[in-house]
Amino acid sequence: MDDISSKYLTQMIERDHIYxxxxxxxxxxxxxxxxxxxxxxxxxxxxxxxxDPNKVMIDKK
Incomplete structure (x- = not known):
């Protein structure tokens, strides 16, 4: 994954609370x-x- 996508991924998890x-x-x-x-x-x-990989959730800890 490129750096921009990696930063966007982190932003979606941390700021947008998408798990x-x-x-x-x-x-x-x-x-x-x-x-x-x-x-x-x-x-x-x-x-x-x-x-199932489609049901994986990131732990909210």
Whole structure:
């Protein structure tokens, strides 16, 4: 994921409080798995990570 998309991802999580990985991927030109990988690299944790990737939520902690 490029730097601009990574910053936008962080902004959507922190400011806009979007926690659904599927919804986040809808705002970015990346697949759900790419969003999961980038969010993980940024230090976010997840709920439902072992289930359907489309249902993964970023932990709000």
């Amino acid at each position: 659904s990985v599927l919804e986040l991927a809808g705002h970015l030109p990346y697949a759900v798995r790419d969003v999961i990988n980038e969010a993980s690299r940024l230090g976010y944790s997840f709920d439902n990570i072992m289930q």
